[in-house]
Amino acid sequence: MQSEWQYLQRVVADTGPFFDPLEKAIRSKFIPALLGLRADEITGKYWELLMHSVMKDGLAIRNPVDMAAYVHAASKEATSHLTRSLIAGGVEFDLFLHYSTAHAAGQAVQSERLEREQQHLNA
Secondary structure: HHHHHHHHHHHOOHHHHHHHHHHHHHHHHHHHHHHHOOOOHHOOEEEHHHHHHHHHHOOOOOEEEEEHHHHHHHHHHHOHHHHHHHHOOOOOOOOOHHHHHHHHHHHHHHHHHHHHHHHHOOO
8 A cells, every 4th residue: 555655655746644544554553463462562763764775674665745846746756857857848758867767766765765774773
């Protein structure tokens, strides 16, 4: 389901607040059932750690409220050349430029996420 809500977040701006009930269900129902814990044991710092990527010793269960803005911005950046070629006159579509733009946007988002996770671990 994570892929489904991320698709919506990628194509529609400012959806984060609408995912608050889902975030609460993940934190209070799914995670406790998965880990055999009580809901009150999933505190802010622990929940943050669980959201980290596997590379940073987390479970990579993303917070849909927090991630909405990031995935939307990444999608806009990744498709910027394609969008310009469709909308702006005189911009010819270049497959290599589209691929490199999308790849660079994906790398930037991943690097930013890993940096945020590292900052949390260092705090």
